[in-house]
Amino acid sequence: MNDISIKKLQVVNALIENGSATNAAKMLNISPSSISYTLKKLQDQLGVPLFRREKEGLKPNVEAYSLQEQYNEVMGLNTTRKTFIITTYALVEFLLADYIHDFIREKTLHFVPMDVCENERLRKLKHREVDIDIGGRLPEDVSIISERYLYxxxxxxxxxxxxxxxxxxxxxxxxxxxxxxxxxxxxxxxxxxxxxxxxxxxxxxxxxxxxxxxxxxxxxxxxxxxxxxxxxxxxxxxxxxxxxxxxxxxxxxxxMKFKCYLHYHRALEKKISSLGLYNIFNTHLDDVLT
CATH class of the missing domain: 3.40.190.10 (Periplasmic binding protein-like II)
Incomplete structure:
Protein backbone atom coordinates (compact mmCIF):
# COMPACT_ATOMS: atom_id res chain seq x y z
CA MET A 1 0.00 0.00 0.00
CA ASN A 2 3.02 2.27 -0.10
CA ASP A 3 2.16 3.55 -3.61
CA ILE A 4 -1.24 4.95 -2.59
CA SER A 5 -1.35 8.72 -2.87
CA ILE A 6 -1.98 10.97 0.13
CA LYS A 7 -5.10 12.26 -1.66
CA LYS A 8 -6.62 8.77 -1.71
CA LEU A 9 -5.68 8.15 1.90
CA GLN A 10 -7.26 11.49 2.82
CA VAL A 11 -10.52 10.47 1.14
CA VAL A 12 -10.60 7.17 3.06
CA ASN A 13 -9.99 9.02 6.33
CA ALA A 14 -12.76 11.53 5.56
CA LEU A 15 -15.21 8.75 4.72
CA ILE A 16 -14.44 6.92 7.97
CA GLU A 17 -14.86 10.07 10.04
CA ASN A 18 -18.06 11.24 8.31
CA GLY A 19 -19.85 8.08 7.19
CA SER A 20 -20.98 9.40 3.80
CA ALA A 21 -19.54 10.80 0.57
CA THR A 22 -21.59 13.98 0.99
CA ASN A 23 -20.22 14.80 4.43
CA ALA A 24 -16.70 13.73 3.48
CA ALA A 25 -16.89 16.08 0.48
CA LYS A 26 -17.88 18.97 2.76
CA MET A 27 -14.94 18.20 5.03
CA LEU A 28 -12.46 18.20 2.13
CA ASN A 29 -14.22 20.98 0.21
CA ILE A 30 -14.60 18.92 -2.96
CA SER A 31 -17.61 17.40 -4.75
CA PRO A 32 -19.27 14.11 -3.68
CA SER A 33 -18.64 12.77 -7.18
CA SER A 34 -14.90 13.31 -6.67
CA ILE A 35 -15.09 11.32 -3.45
CA SER A 36 -16.92 8.47 -5.17
CA TYR A 37 -14.53 8.48 -8.13
CA THR A 38 -11.43 8.42 -5.92
CA LEU A 39 -12.86 5.63 -3.77
CA LYS A 40 -13.71 3.52 -6.84
CA LYS A 41 -10.20 3.99 -8.27
CA LEU A 42 -8.64 2.99 -4.96
CA GLN A 43 -10.83 -0.10 -4.56
CA ASP A 44 -10.01 -1.13 -8.13
CA GLN A 45 -6.32 -0.64 -7.35
CA LEU A 46 -6.49 -2.79 -4.21
CA GLY A 47 -9.00 -5.32 -5.51
CA VAL A 48 -11.06 -5.24 -2.29
CA PRO A 49 -14.05 -3.20 -1.10
CA LEU A 50 -13.20 -0.71 1.65
CA PHE A 51 -16.71 0.12 2.88
CA ARG A 52 -20.10 -1.56 3.18
CA ARG A 53 -23.38 0.31 2.96
CA GLU A 54 -25.68 0.15 5.98
CA LYS A 55 -28.71 2.16 7.11
CA GLU A 56 -26.49 4.35 9.28
CA GLY A 57 -24.15 5.09 6.37
CA LEU A 58 -20.83 3.77 5.08
CA LYS A 59 -19.13 1.34 7.45
CA PRO A 60 -15.36 0.80 7.00
CA ASN A 61 -13.80 -2.63 6.62
CA VAL A 62 -10.49 -3.70 8.18
CA GLU A 63 -8.69 -2.59 5.01
CA ALA A 64 -10.11 0.93 5.34
CA TYR A 65 -8.91 1.25 8.94
CA SER A 66 -5.47 0.08 7.83
CA LEU A 67 -5.39 2.86 5.22
CA GLN A 68 -6.54 5.40 7.81
CA GLU A 69 -3.67 4.35 10.08
CA GLN A 70 -1.27 4.85 7.18
CA TYR A 71 -2.76 8.30 6.55
CA ASN A 72 -2.33 9.25 10.20
CA GLU A 73 1.28 8.14 10.15
CA VAL A 74 1.91 10.24 7.04
CA MET A 75 0.25 13.25 8.69
CA GLY A 76 2.28 12.82 11.86
CA LEU A 77 -0.53 11.72 14.18
CA ASN A 78 1.20 8.48 15.17
CA THR A 79 4.72 9.78 15.59
CA THR A 80 6.60 9.14 18.83
CA ARG A 81 5.60 12.43 20.34
CA LYS A 82 5.72 12.77 24.12
CA THR A 83 2.91 15.28 24.72
CA PHE A 84 -0.77 14.39 24.98
CA ILE A 85 -3.49 17.03 25.26
CA ILE A 86 -6.20 16.06 27.75
CA THR A 87 -9.46 17.79 28.59
CA THR A 88 -11.44 16.71 31.65
CA TYR A 89 -13.11 17.91 34.85
CA ALA A 90 -10.97 19.71 37.42
CA LEU A 91 -11.31 16.91 39.98
CA VAL A 92 -10.26 14.22 37.51
CA GLU A 93 -7.27 16.34 36.53
CA PHE A 94 -6.41 16.80 40.20
CA LEU A 95 -6.47 13.06 40.90
CA LEU A 96 -4.52 12.20 37.76
CA ALA A 97 -1.89 14.83 38.49
CA ASP A 98 -1.52 13.56 42.06
CA TYR A 99 -0.01 10.29 40.86
CA ILE A 100 1.12 11.09 37.35
CA HIS A 101 4.83 11.36 38.05
CA ASP A 102 4.98 7.86 39.52
CA PHE A 103 3.51 6.22 36.42
CA ILE A 104 4.28 8.39 33.39
CA ARG A 105 7.90 9.49 33.25
CA GLU A 106 8.53 9.67 29.51
CA LYS A 107 5.30 11.39 28.46
CA THR A 108 3.85 14.84 29.14
CA LEU A 109 0.13 15.27 29.74
CA HIS A 110 -1.02 18.79 28.91
CA PHE A 111 -4.42 19.62 30.43
CA VAL A 112 -6.79 22.15 28.86
CA PRO A 113 -10.26 23.33 30.05
CA MET A 114 -13.21 21.23 28.94
CA ASP A 115 -15.87 22.77 26.72
CA VAL A 116 -19.42 22.62 28.04
CA CYS A 117 -20.81 21.84 24.58
CA GLU A 118 -20.62 18.13 23.69
CA ASN A 119 -20.46 18.81 19.95
CA GLU A 120 -17.46 21.08 20.45
CA ARG A 121 -15.72 18.41 22.54
CA LEU A 122 -16.33 15.88 19.76
CA ARG A 123 -15.11 18.29 17.09
CA LYS A 124 -11.82 18.87 18.91
CA LEU A 125 -11.22 15.13 19.19
CA LYS A 126 -11.91 14.57 15.50
CA HIS A 127 -9.69 17.47 14.45
CA ARG A 128 -6.88 16.38 16.84
CA GLU A 129 -7.01 19.58 18.86
CA VAL A 130 -7.49 17.29 21.89
CA ASP A 131 -6.04 13.78 22.22
CA ILE A 132 -8.01 12.53 25.24
CA ASP A 133 -11.40 13.65 26.55
CA ILE A 134 -12.48 12.31 29.96
CA GLY A 135 -16.05 13.25 30.81
CA GLY A 136 -19.72 12.57 30.07
CA ARG A 137 -20.32 10.26 27.13
CA LEU A 138 -20.16 11.94 23.73
CA PRO A 139 -22.38 11.18 20.71
CA GLU A 140 -21.24 8.12 18.78
CA ASP A 141 -18.74 8.75 16.00
CA VAL A 142 -16.98 6.12 13.93
CA SER A 143 -13.58 7.81 14.34
CA ILE A 144 -13.79 8.12 18.15
CA ILE A 145 -13.44 5.32 20.71
CA SER A 146 -15.49 5.67 23.93
CA GLU A 147 -14.73 3.52 26.98
CA ARG A 148 -16.30 3.75 30.43
CA TYR A 149 -13.71 5.11 32.82
CA LEU A 150 -15.49 5.61 36.15
CA TYR A 151 -18.80 4.47 37.64
CA MET A 256 -28.19 8.30 40.97
CA LYS A 257 -24.97 6.97 39.48
CA PHE A 258 -22.11 9.02 38.09
CA LYS A 259 -20.45 7.70 34.94
CA CYS A 260 -17.42 9.06 33.19
CA TYR A 261 -15.97 8.04 29.81
CA LEU A 262 -12.56 8.05 28.18
CA HIS A 263 -12.71 9.30 24.56
CA TYR A 264 -9.90 9.35 21.99
CA HIS A 265 -9.32 9.15 18.25
CA ARG A 266 -9.27 5.59 16.90
CA ALA A 267 -5.86 6.21 15.32
CA LEU A 268 -4.37 6.85 18.78
CA GLU A 269 -5.56 3.60 20.36
CA LYS A 270 -2.10 2.06 20.83
CA LYS A 271 -0.63 5.32 22.11
CA ILE A 272 -3.43 5.87 24.64
CA SER A 273 -3.14 2.30 25.91
CA SER A 274 0.57 2.84 26.56
CA LEU A 275 -0.19 5.70 28.97
CA GLY A 276 -1.76 3.40 31.56
CA LEU A 277 -4.41 5.92 32.57
CA TYR A 278 -6.58 3.20 34.09
CA ASN A 279 -3.66 2.05 36.24
CA ILE A 280 -3.19 5.55 37.64
CA PHE A 281 -6.82 5.93 38.60
CA ASN A 282 -7.28 2.43 39.95
CA THR A 283 -4.22 2.75 42.16
CA HIS A 284 -5.47 5.96 43.67
CA LEU A 285 -9.15 5.02 43.96
CA ASP A 286 -8.89 1.30 44.53
CA ASP A 287 -11.16 1.23 47.56
CA VAL A 288 -13.97 3.42 46.21
CA LEU A 289 -14.40 2.33 42.60
CA THR A 290 -17.29 -0.01 41.95
Whole structure:
Protein backbone atom coordinates (compact mmCIF):
# COMPACT_ATOMS: atom_id res chain seq x y z
CA MET A 1 0.00 0.00 0.00
CA ASN A 2 3.02 2.27 -0.10
CA ASP A 3 2.16 3.55 -3.61
CA ILE A 4 -1.24 4.95 -2.59
CA SER A 5 -1.35 8.72 -2.87
CA ILE A 6 -1.98 10.97 0.13
CA LYS A 7 -5.10 12.26 -1.66
CA LYS A 8 -6.62 8.77 -1.71
CA LEU A 9 -5.68 8.15 1.90
CA GLN A 10 -7.26 11.49 2.82
CA VAL A 11 -10.52 10.47 1.14
CA VAL A 12 -10.60 7.17 3.06
CA ASN A 13 -9.99 9.02 6.33
CA ALA A 14 -12.76 11.53 5.56
CA LEU A 15 -15.21 8.75 4.72
CA ILE A 16 -14.44 6.92 7.97
CA GLU A 17 -14.86 10.07 10.04
CA ASN A 18 -18.06 11.24 8.31
CA GLY A 19 -19.85 8.08 7.19
CA SER A 20 -20.98 9.40 3.80
CA ALA A 21 -19.54 10.80 0.57
CA THR A 22 -21.59 13.98 0.99
CA ASN A 23 -20.22 14.80 4.43
CA ALA A 24 -16.70 13.73 3.48
CA ALA A 25 -16.89 16.08 0.48
CA LYS A 26 -17.88 18.97 2.76
CA MET A 27 -14.94 18.20 5.03
CA LEU A 28 -12.46 18.20 2.13
CA ASN A 29 -14.22 20.98 0.21
CA ILE A 30 -14.60 18.92 -2.96
CA SER A 31 -17.61 17.40 -4.75
CA PRO A 32 -19.27 14.11 -3.68
CA SER A 33 -18.64 12.77 -7.18
CA SER A 34 -14.90 13.31 -6.67
CA ILE A 35 -15.09 11.32 -3.45
CA SER A 36 -16.92 8.47 -5.17
CA TYR A 37 -14.53 8.48 -8.13
CA THR A 38 -11.43 8.42 -5.92
CA LEU A 39 -12.86 5.63 -3.77
CA LYS A 40 -13.71 3.52 -6.84
CA LYS A 41 -10.20 3.99 -8.27
CA LEU A 42 -8.64 2.99 -4.96
CA GLN A 43 -10.83 -0.10 -4.56
CA ASP A 44 -10.01 -1.13 -8.13
CA GLN A 45 -6.32 -0.64 -7.35
CA LEU A 46 -6.49 -2.79 -4.21
CA GLY A 47 -9.00 -5.32 -5.51
CA VAL A 48 -11.06 -5.24 -2.29
CA PRO A 49 -14.05 -3.20 -1.10
CA LEU A 50 -13.20 -0.71 1.65
CA PHE A 51 -16.71 0.12 2.88
CA ARG A 52 -20.10 -1.56 3.18
CA ARG A 53 -23.38 0.31 2.96
CA GLU A 54 -25.68 0.15 5.98
CA LYS A 55 -28.71 2.16 7.11
CA GLU A 56 -26.49 4.35 9.28
CA GLY A 57 -24.15 5.09 6.37
CA LEU A 58 -20.83 3.77 5.08
CA LYS A 59 -19.13 1.34 7.45
CA PRO A 60 -15.36 0.80 7.00
CA ASN A 61 -13.80 -2.63 6.62
CA VAL A 62 -10.49 -3.70 8.18
CA GLU A 63 -8.69 -2.59 5.01
CA ALA A 64 -10.11 0.93 5.34
CA TYR A 65 -8.91 1.25 8.94
CA SER A 66 -5.47 0.08 7.83
CA LEU A 67 -5.39 2.86 5.22
CA GLN A 68 -6.54 5.40 7.81
CA GLU A 69 -3.67 4.35 10.08
CA GLN A 70 -1.27 4.85 7.18
CA TYR A 71 -2.76 8.30 6.55
CA ASN A 72 -2.33 9.25 10.20
CA GLU A 73 1.28 8.14 10.15
CA VAL A 74 1.91 10.24 7.04
CA MET A 75 0.25 13.25 8.69
CA GLY A 76 2.28 12.82 11.86
CA LEU A 77 -0.53 11.72 14.18
CA ASN A 78 1.20 8.48 15.17
CA THR A 79 4.72 9.78 15.59
CA THR A 80 6.60 9.14 18.83
CA ARG A 81 5.60 12.43 20.34
CA LYS A 82 5.72 12.77 24.12
CA THR A 83 2.91 15.28 24.72
CA PHE A 84 -0.77 14.39 24.98
CA ILE A 85 -3.49 17.03 25.26
CA ILE A 86 -6.20 16.06 27.75
CA THR A 87 -9.46 17.79 28.59
CA THR A 88 -11.44 16.71 31.65
CA TYR A 89 -13.11 17.91 34.85
CA ALA A 90 -10.97 19.71 37.42
CA LEU A 91 -11.31 16.91 39.98
CA VAL A 92 -10.26 14.22 37.51
CA GLU A 93 -7.27 16.34 36.53
CA PHE A 94 -6.41 16.80 40.20
CA LEU A 95 -6.47 13.06 40.90
CA LEU A 96 -4.52 12.20 37.76
CA ALA A 97 -1.89 14.83 38.49
CA ASP A 98 -1.52 13.56 42.06
CA TYR A 99 -0.01 10.29 40.86
CA ILE A 100 1.12 11.09 37.35
CA HIS A 101 4.83 11.36 38.05
CA ASP A 102 4.98 7.86 39.52
CA PHE A 103 3.51 6.22 36.42
CA ILE A 104 4.28 8.39 33.39
CA ARG A 105 7.90 9.49 33.25
CA GLU A 106 8.53 9.67 29.51
CA LYS A 107 5.30 11.39 28.46
CA THR A 108 3.85 14.84 29.14
CA LEU A 109 0.13 15.27 29.74
CA HIS A 110 -1.02 18.79 28.91
CA PHE A 111 -4.42 19.62 30.43
CA VAL A 112 -6.79 22.15 28.86
CA PRO A 113 -10.26 23.33 30.05
CA MET A 114 -13.21 21.23 28.94
CA ASP A 115 -15.87 22.77 26.72
CA VAL A 116 -19.42 22.62 28.04
CA CYS A 117 -20.81 21.84 24.58
CA GLU A 118 -20.62 18.13 23.69
CA ASN A 119 -20.46 18.81 19.95
CA GLU A 120 -17.46 21.08 20.45
CA ARG A 121 -15.72 18.41 22.54
CA LEU A 122 -16.33 15.88 19.76
CA ARG A 123 -15.11 18.29 17.09
CA LYS A 124 -11.82 18.87 18.91
CA LEU A 125 -11.22 15.13 19.19
CA LYS A 126 -11.91 14.57 15.50
CA HIS A 127 -9.69 17.47 14.45
CA ARG A 128 -6.88 16.38 16.84
CA GLU A 129 -7.01 19.58 18.86
CA VAL A 130 -7.49 17.29 21.89
CA ASP A 131 -6.04 13.78 22.22
CA ILE A 132 -8.01 12.53 25.24
CA ASP A 133 -11.40 13.65 26.55
CA ILE A 134 -12.48 12.31 29.96
CA GLY A 135 -16.05 13.25 30.81
CA GLY A 136 -19.72 12.57 30.07
CA ARG A 137 -20.32 10.26 27.13
CA LEU A 138 -20.16 11.94 23.73
CA PRO A 139 -22.38 11.18 20.71
CA GLU A 140 -21.24 8.12 18.78
CA ASP A 141 -18.74 8.75 16.00
CA VAL A 142 -16.98 6.12 13.93
CA SER A 143 -13.58 7.81 14.34
CA ILE A 144 -13.79 8.12 18.15
CA ILE A 145 -13.44 5.32 20.71
CA SER A 146 -15.49 5.67 23.93
CA GLU A 147 -14.73 3.52 26.98
CA ARG A 148 -16.30 3.75 30.43
CA TYR A 149 -13.71 5.11 32.82
CA LEU A 150 -15.49 5.61 36.15
CA TYR A 151 -18.80 4.47 37.64
CA UNK A 152 -19.78 5.73 41.08
CA UNK A 153 -22.65 6.52 43.44
CA UNK A 154 -23.49 10.16 44.11
CA UNK A 155 -23.22 11.55 47.64
CA UNK A 156 -23.87 14.73 49.62
CA UNK A 157 -20.89 16.82 50.71
CA UNK A 158 -21.05 19.29 53.63
CA UNK A 159 -18.48 21.04 55.78
CA UNK A 160 -17.09 19.07 58.70
CA UNK A 161 -18.68 21.18 61.45
CA UNK A 162 -21.99 21.90 59.76
CA UNK A 163 -24.35 23.40 62.39
CA UNK A 164 -27.47 21.39 61.49
CA UNK A 165 -26.32 18.28 59.58
CA UNK A 166 -24.76 15.83 62.03
CA UNK A 167 -25.04 12.06 61.58
CA UNK A 168 -27.57 11.60 58.79
CA UNK A 169 -28.71 13.56 55.76
CA UNK A 170 -32.48 13.91 55.23
CA UNK A 171 -34.85 15.43 52.69
CA UNK A 172 -35.42 18.21 55.22
CA UNK A 173 -31.68 19.00 55.11
CA UNK A 174 -31.89 19.09 51.32
CA UNK A 175 -34.66 21.69 51.36
CA UNK A 176 -33.44 23.81 54.28
CA UNK A 177 -29.89 24.42 53.08
CA UNK A 178 -28.55 26.40 50.16
CA UNK A 179 -26.84 24.44 47.40
CA UNK A 180 -23.68 24.64 45.33
CA UNK A 181 -24.45 23.47 41.81
CA UNK A 182 -22.12 21.84 39.33
CA UNK A 183 -23.27 23.79 36.30
CA UNK A 184 -22.94 22.22 32.87
CA UNK A 185 -25.40 21.96 30.00
CA UNK A 186 -28.44 19.72 30.48
CA UNK A 187 -27.28 17.13 27.93
CA UNK A 188 -23.89 16.82 29.59
CA UNK A 189 -25.41 16.26 33.05
CA UNK A 190 -27.79 13.61 31.70
CA UNK A 191 -24.86 11.79 30.09
CA UNK A 192 -22.89 11.84 33.34
CA UNK A 193 -25.52 10.97 35.95
CA UNK A 194 -28.14 8.23 35.70
CA UNK A 195 -31.34 9.03 37.59
CA UNK A 196 -31.37 12.82 37.21
CA UNK A 197 -34.74 12.80 35.48
CA UNK A 198 -36.36 10.74 38.23
CA UNK A 199 -35.10 13.21 40.86
CA UNK A 200 -35.75 16.33 38.80
CA UNK A 201 -38.34 17.82 41.16
CA UNK A 202 -35.81 17.88 43.98
CA UNK A 203 -33.23 19.59 41.80
CA UNK A 204 -35.70 22.20 40.55
CA UNK A 205 -36.67 23.12 44.11
CA UNK A 206 -33.11 23.80 45.28
CA UNK A 207 -32.04 27.17 46.65
CA UNK A 208 -28.84 27.76 44.64
CA UNK A 209 -26.21 29.90 46.35
CA UNK A 210 -23.39 29.42 43.82
CA UNK A 211 -22.79 27.55 40.61
CA UNK A 212 -19.64 26.69 38.70
CA UNK A 213 -18.38 24.15 36.14
CA UNK A 214 -15.38 23.56 38.45
CA UNK A 215 -16.04 20.85 41.08
CA UNK A 216 -12.80 21.60 42.92
CA UNK A 217 -13.84 25.23 43.40
CA UNK A 218 -17.25 24.17 44.66
CA UNK A 219 -15.72 21.73 47.15
CA UNK A 220 -13.53 24.52 48.51
CA UNK A 221 -16.57 26.80 48.91
CA UNK A 222 -18.48 23.97 50.58
CA UNK A 223 -15.73 23.46 53.16
CA UNK A 224 -15.94 27.10 54.27
CA UNK A 225 -19.71 27.61 54.33
CA UNK A 226 -22.97 25.96 55.36
CA UNK A 227 -23.86 25.22 51.74
CA UNK A 228 -24.23 21.63 50.54
CA UNK A 229 -23.42 19.97 47.22
CA UNK A 230 -23.75 16.69 45.35
CA UNK A 231 -20.55 15.07 44.17
CA UNK A 232 -19.58 11.63 42.80
CA UNK A 233 -18.51 9.40 45.69
CA UNK A 234 -15.38 8.41 43.77
CA UNK A 235 -13.94 11.88 44.50
CA UNK A 236 -14.79 12.19 48.20
CA UNK A 237 -11.79 10.40 49.72
CA UNK A 238 -9.32 12.85 48.18
CA UNK A 239 -11.48 15.90 48.91
CA UNK A 240 -11.99 14.96 52.56
CA UNK A 241 -8.25 14.34 53.02
CA UNK A 242 -7.58 17.84 51.69
CA UNK A 243 -10.51 19.90 53.02
CA UNK A 244 -12.63 19.90 56.23
CA UNK A 245 -15.57 18.07 54.67
CA UNK A 246 -17.77 15.06 55.37
CA UNK A 247 -20.00 13.04 53.06
CA UNK A 248 -23.43 11.46 53.41
CA UNK A 249 -25.49 8.94 51.54
CA UNK A 250 -28.39 10.81 49.86
CA UNK A 251 -32.00 10.18 50.94
CA UNK A 252 -33.61 7.05 49.39
CA UNK A 253 -35.39 9.24 46.84
CA UNK A 254 -32.05 9.96 45.16
CA UNK A 255 -30.87 6.91 43.25
CA MET A 256 -28.19 8.30 40.97
CA LYS A 257 -24.97 6.97 39.48
CA PHE A 258 -22.11 9.02 38.09
CA LYS A 259 -20.45 7.70 34.94
CA CYS A 260 -17.42 9.06 33.19
CA TYR A 261 -15.97 8.04 29.81
CA LEU A 262 -12.56 8.05 28.18
CA HIS A 263 -12.71 9.30 24.56
CA TYR A 264 -9.90 9.35 21.99
CA HIS A 265 -9.32 9.15 18.25
CA ARG A 266 -9.27 5.59 16.90
CA ALA A 267 -5.86 6.21 15.32
CA LEU A 268 -4.37 6.85 18.78
CA GLU A 269 -5.56 3.60 20.36
CA LYS A 270 -2.10 2.06 20.83
CA LYS A 271 -0.63 5.32 22.11
CA ILE A 272 -3.43 5.87 24.64
CA SER A 273 -3.14 2.30 25.91
CA SER A 274 0.57 2.84 26.56
CA LEU A 275 -0.19 5.70 28.97
CA GLY A 276 -1.76 3.40 31.56
CA LEU A 277 -4.41 5.92 32.57
CA TYR A 278 -6.58 3.20 34.09
CA ASN A 279 -3.66 2.05 36.24
CA ILE A 280 -3.19 5.55 37.64
CA PHE A 281 -6.82 5.93 38.60
CA ASN A 282 -7.28 2.43 39.95
CA THR A 283 -4.22 2.75 42.16
CA HIS A 284 -5.47 5.96 43.67
CA LEU A 285 -9.15 5.02 43.96
CA ASP A 286 -8.89 1.30 44.53
CA ASP A 287 -11.16 1.23 47.56
CA VAL A 288 -13.97 3.42 46.21
CA LEU A 289 -14.40 2.33 42.60
CA THR A 290 -17.29 -0.01 41.95
Missing amino acids: SDMCILVRENHPSIKNKFTLEDWHQNQHLRWQRDRGSISNMVDGVDASERYFNERDIAWESPNLLTLAYLCSGSDHIMMVPEVFTKSLISMLPLKSFVPPPSFE
